[in-house]
Structure formats: structure tokens, C-alpha cells
Amino acid sequence: MTSIRKKLEHFVGLFVFVTVILTLSACDITTPAEDSKSQTAAVRATPTELRELIKEAYIYGFPMMDSYRIQYSYFVDQSNPEYKGAWNEVHNMARVFTPQDKAIQTPNSDTPYSFLGADLRAEPLVISVPAIKDRYYSLQFIDMYTHNFAYVGSRATGTEAGSYLLAGPRWQGEVPEGVKSVIRSETELAFVLFRTQLFNDADLVAVQKIQAQYTVQPLSRFLGTTPPPIPTVPFVKPLSVEAQKNSPEFFDILSFLFQFTPPHPSETALLARFAKVGIGAGKSFDAASLSPAERQAVTDGMDDAWKAFTQYKAEVIDTGKKSSADGFGTRKFLDNDYLLRMSSAVLGIYGNSKEEANYPVYFTDSEGELLDGASNHYTLYFKAGKLPPVNSFWSLTMYELPASLLTENPINRYLINSPMVPDLIRDAEGGITLYIQNESPGKEKEANWLPAPKGPFFIVMREYWPKPEALDGSWKTPDLVRTAISLQP
Template identity: 40%
Template sequence: MKRIILIALAATSLLLAACSAEKEAKSDASSEVITTEQAKEIAKDAYIFAYPMLEVYKTMYVQAIDKTSPDYKGEINKFHHMTKLLDADFTAITAPNNDTYYSFLWMDLNSEPLVVTIPAIPKDRYYVLQMEDINGLNFDYIGSRATGYKGGTYLVAGPEWKGETPKGIDKVFRSETPFNFMLGRILVRGKEDHKNVMKIINQYNVQPLSAFEGKAAPKAIKVDFPAYDAKKATSADFISYFNFMLNYQNIHPDDQKYFDEFVKIEIAKGNTFDKSKIKPEILKAIEEGVKEGHAAIIERKKTTGKMVNNWSFIGEAFGNRARMQDKNLLKAAGAATGLFGNDKEEASNFSGTLDSEKNQLNCSNGVKYTIRFEKGQTPPVNAFWSMTMYKLPEVLFIHNPINRYSISDRTKGIKFAKDGSLTLYIQSENPGGELENNWLPAPEGPFMLGLRIYYPKPAIYKGEWVPPTINK
């Protein structure tokens, strides 16, 4: 009996020693002695790395978690649709489009995967459902380009799911994180097309895997989402949000080199960030690093796009892990420019603020502009293109007498010249007659043009086709 007790005590001692060693190892890793300069640089790099996460989390929180938010769309794991073509009264988000309806699906895959069913869609109607994870990476697509028009039933699974693909599932999409966003867009040909589109999107369906299989649901994993606070997210407290999101994913092997440094300022899966336990001079250095990181993102944002004919093409700032790996500043600048940007193969977008002489576009004092596409040189697309007018600095639509916010290959009455060319008229005053068909109304002040090209042909994203200059 005495021997058994001694063995038990020895085992307990070993266990306590092991726990102590593990705790000490973790403490050593996270509290390694670093200089203030090192802390600042690590914080700068960590903030840049985390910035897309912070922005996606903010959007998820206000749209799907905080029911008191004016931007709340509805419950998580359910489809919600924006079924109105936006006009000049819409001011909720910048740079809206006037071409599609939107569908929103915020996903929490912690408890089990979701099954998404999309109906067959006519081949002349472009649609896409973009899937982006909490890290700001586009991990896959459903739509005209990616899966075709026949419709299908798809399973979306998080990192911990180890199940077999059930019968009736056409494709499985795997995400590195349990928190993801599915953003749908579907072409709408004016208000008269509303009923046709509603027949389609009302058939979009999402359900838990257990419901799809007719089985009992697994025990739900409750998540305590921290309230989003913009001040905290742009201070040393961003680490609290970062650690929260790390708790729900595994560090990708390609990112381990970053986290080997980040842990030195308490960034690690399982960590709780407590400012009171950090030396004041180190905390101050972290705050300085966050400020420098934010400034670096804003500065990089100015050159995110590649300039072609004085248009900016930002197609390289969005994509999957393979495309965006180690491009942390570019990825952050892309998120700052506009969240949920598509892969360039799905949509290639250009923004124009300069004329052919590199002067700011501005229709004050009766200034007028034209854009001329030579014969056969309109954007080469598989779906459609549109050019949208935005007033600056708001980056919103403008009220105008013909209620036209964009002009496109679908604009009724648009006129090509006898030589096959197409000229668009960008001005405040109605040019009158048949020219009105090719008129995109502009504000009497500075503005930006957004050229959206959905499901582009390779010539566009390979740089073989570029938009013509905007001429005064």
C-alpha cells in the first residue's frame, strides 16, 4: 500500500513538474526580453498582418452579431438579401454598384459544416457567391465562372471537420477558419427585372449538415464574440481581437515564422492580452508600432493599384492564400481600399480619377470629358462591364435628371458610331439628342469613375487590354 502511495505521489510530482515546465516554456516564449525598438517593429508587423482580420471581424460583428447595430443584416448562418438596385439616396457604404443585387451569408462553422444549395440559373444571367475567410482570403467561389449555371449543392466546412462527403453533395469547400463570409452578386437588368431575379435568389438555401442528412444536431459550440470597438482595434488592444481569432484556427505552416516573432508581444493562440502585465515602456512601444503600421497601410493604399492609362487596377490585392502569401502590406492595403475584393479572374476593376493630362477629374465650370473605345475595344468580357460615377470625396452616387448612376453594355439605346467605335460623354450638362444615350451624368465638382468588369477574359487581367484615357 505504501508503495502504491509513493508511486502515486511520484506520478503527481511528475505531472506538476510537466505542467510547470509547460507554463514556464510558454511564459519564456511570450515574455522574452526585448528592446522597445524590437517591440515597436513587431507590433507594426503584427498590426499589418492582422488588419484584414480586424476589418472582416468588424463587419461580421455589426452585420451578424450586434442586433442593435444600424448595419445589422440578420442572424449568422442564414441568407439575407439586398433586393434593390441602389441609387443616390443610398449612403451606407462607399463605392456601391448599380448592377447587381447582393446576398449575405455570415458563417460560423464551429459546430458543424453548412450545406448551400443554389438553383439552376439561366446562362445569360451572371451570378457569383464569393467565399472569404476571417483572415481576408478568398478561399473559393460558386458561380458562372467557377461552377457554371446548372446549380448544385455544396458543403462548406471549417478546419476541424473530419467527416466523409455525404451523398448529394456536388463539391466540398474547406476553409482555414470557422468564421467566413459568402457574398453573392447577381446581375439585374433594371427595375423591370426584379421579379425574375427574386425567383432565383428565393431558392438560395443554407442548412446545417445534420439537417441535410436528417440527423440530430451536434452540441452547439457557443462563441463569446467580443464587442468591436474601433479605438481598441487601432491600439495595443488589437492584440485581444487577434488572439480571439487565433483561438478558432490553426496557424498555417507558412505563417509560423511571423508568429515566432509575434509571441514576443503576447500574440499567441490561447493567450489573454493583459496590458497591466506589460512593462510601460514596452506597451508604449507597441502603441507606437500600431500607429506606424496603420500609417504604412494608408500610404501603401495610395499605390495599391497598377497605373494604366491613368486608371488604377487593383486586381493584385485580393486572392487566395497561394496568391497573397507573404504580401501582408499589400493585402492590408487592399482591405483598406475596399473589403471583399474579388480575385482578378472573377472581376477586374479599374478606378479613374485623372484625365489624360494627369489632372483630377472635375466638371466644375462646364468642363466636359469623353472616353472613346475604338472598334472592338470595349472591355472583353464573358459577363458584363459597367462604368459608374462617384462624387468625391464621398465616393457615392449623384442625383441627376435621368437617374443614371452607371453606363454599360446593357444601357438601353447606347449608340455606337458608324466606324464601330463607342464614345461616352462625361459631363454635368445633358448633351441632348441621341448623345444622351451615351451620357454618364457627372457632379459639378471632383469625381471618380469605377470601371467594373465581371468575369473578364484573360486579356484584361493579363494586361493585354487597358481602358482608354479620359479626355478633356
């Protein structure tokens, strides 16, 4: 098991759910704190204390930084091929992800996405959805901390049409008529991910018609009143994926983000400790002004944060003490467990809360060995009546390593999911064997083939709207069994 753990740690950085970030573009945003911007606060800590505070601030801030990096590429950087469009508008992606989509790791290829970057500074937004009775859909509301603070959709609000008011933390207005409920974000910026189920390729037109009925409008437009003024300040450029791991500039950008996150009562003392070393709203963390000993403390503190994550993953996540069902949810659910929140962001940012979707992952086979399509074949067997228990649908998606992306294959199949079940081959007892390997298992078995890359990979099972037995352990995921070893070198 020690060798297995070392191998898993070697791949820690490979499961990061990320988006490519390019150059800064002109985009404005409002902040009440902009007039109070101050110079770097003097470090009032010994190098030892500074190192510990930097570690603590990094663990706390990583999910915020990674989420900002994604939203920057989607809603700010118009030169980025991943740019979706302006804030406060719905942007539909009328297709599922393929291997050509490389900005986001471990992408869902079941449901076409729609995206909303919500700037709630000036006023709330009214989000309207149509009646959707023939398929699963969901709107996942995510704040800057990466808490899932609300849901709209099949599970959460039902199948009827409705309008919902998304408001920031400082809004104190009256709820207008025609709004079903108010959804309150703890932060001034929020991200809403829309998922609309797709049954097959021919169903795409129906999905596009549904997406066209998702609407977002500022409250003033909904009411027909004059919109409030919006003071502006430009976004700062986020760090690259690699620089985010070790650049002291991390904390200057984090201070910028704190402008959009009013302090939560449970974190007053924590934020006061960060402010002691110049990290906080209205502050500028200037690493160049630090002494050599202080700068080394910053570098060591960031390294300590990643070591803490690696240890946590090995001892808690890899051993099954905590899973994706524990790592995503509201602030109350996560209970300010910042290392768990960081781990969830590193391993799969924007994962759903367990009530909405559960994500069993196959990193190893039944014998604990890492998965590799270059030399091995695998099978996954579902007994009759023992498919994943869900109210909506399930899928099993292949991701190649080290990219953690969908993998090219001759039949353009990136997953097997429940809409495909009628076309899968069953044995005499009604069971289903899935063949997971690089080469075709033969024409007679190809219906059950999930193509693997000719190299390392992992597989994610998605259970949308899982039934209780999928969460309480009474239903077990089947073993991934290594069945053949190729003689090729």
C-alpha cells in the same frame, strides 16, 4: 508627378471599403480556445523590437479586423440598420445599392446581393443553388484573412443546379450523397457573397425568384440527424473606423479573432513572434499594463504600418506595378504578401479574384490630374468593337469623394453598363462617347451621360468574368479625357 502623388496620398483613406459598426448585441459563438484564455503575456521585447512587431502584426491583422467589423454589423448587431440576420442563413437584398446605402464604400450597383455569414464551428453547411442559365451569378467564398478560397457560379461551376458542402478546418466527416464537392475554409468563420445579375428595373422580379432558391442548411438538417451541441462565447465589440487606425485595443480584439483561425504551417514562426508580446489566441493584450515607453512603441508601430501602406500605394499601386488583379485571391496566389493583402482591404475589401472580376480604376484623367466635377467635364471613348472584353458584363460606376459612395443625380443613374449598350448613342464609325460631368450634356446626349458630383470623384470599371485580353494587357482601358473647364468659381 510629385504633386499628383501627394494629392493621391491625401485621398488614401477615402477609398476604404467599409461598413458602419454600432453597438454590441447578444450573439454567441463557439471556440475550442475559450478555456485556455490567459492574462496579458509579459512583453519580452525592447521598445524598438515591440514597435517592429506591432507594425508587423497590424499589417497582418488589418484585413481580419476590417472583415470582422463588417460581419459584426451584418450578423451580430441587431440594432444596426445594416443588420441582415442570423448566421448560417441566406439573407437576400432584392435591389441594387443606391446613394442611400452608406454602410459600404464603393458598392457594386450592378447585381443584387445575397449574404451568408458562415459559422462552421459545430458542423458544415450545405449550400444549394438552382440552375441559372440566363444570367451571370457567383458565390464568392471569403475566409477571415480575406482570401477568396472558392467560387460557385457561372464561371466556376457552370449553369446547372447543385449542392456544395462548406466545411471548416477541423471537420473530418464523410461527404454525403447529393453534394457535388466539398469547399474547405481555412478559418472557422467565413463570408459568402452572392451576386445575381440584373438586366434592368423590370428584371428585378426574376432576380428575386432566383434569390429565393438559394438555400443554406446545416449538414445535420440535410442528413436528418441530430445537430451537435454548440458551446458559446459572446462576440466582442469591434472598434470604430477611426479607432481601428490607432487604438492599442486593436491587438486585444485581434487576439480574440485568432481563436477562429487555426495556425497555417507557413505562419508558425510569425505567430510565435506575435505571441512574444501577448498577441495570439487565448491571450489578452492589455495596453494599460504597458510602460510609457512600451505604449509609445505600440503607437509608433501602428503609425509605421500606415506609413508602409502609404508608401506601398504610392510606389507600387499608383504606378501600376500591381493592380486589383494582383491583390485578391487565394492564400497561394497572394503568397503571404501581407502588405499587399492590407492594401487590398483598405482600398476595396472583398474584391473578386481576377478570374472572376477585374477592376480598372480611374483616379485621375489622362493628364494625371485628380477628377473633379465642380469645374471639369470628361469623356471616355470606346472605339467600335473595343468595349471591355468580358464573358459576362462590364460596368462603369461613379463614386463621390470623400465618402466613396454612389452619388445623387437628377436621372438616378449611378453607372453605365453593358446591358445599357443598345440604348447608347454611337457615332458614324460605331464608337461610343460617354459624357462624365455634373451638368447634363444636353437631351440629345443624355443617354450617354454618367452624372458626376459637383466635386471630387473617382470611377471604377468592373469586368465580370473577363476575357484573357482584359487581363494580359492586350486590351487597354480608354483614357479619361478632360474636355471642358467651367467658368464657375
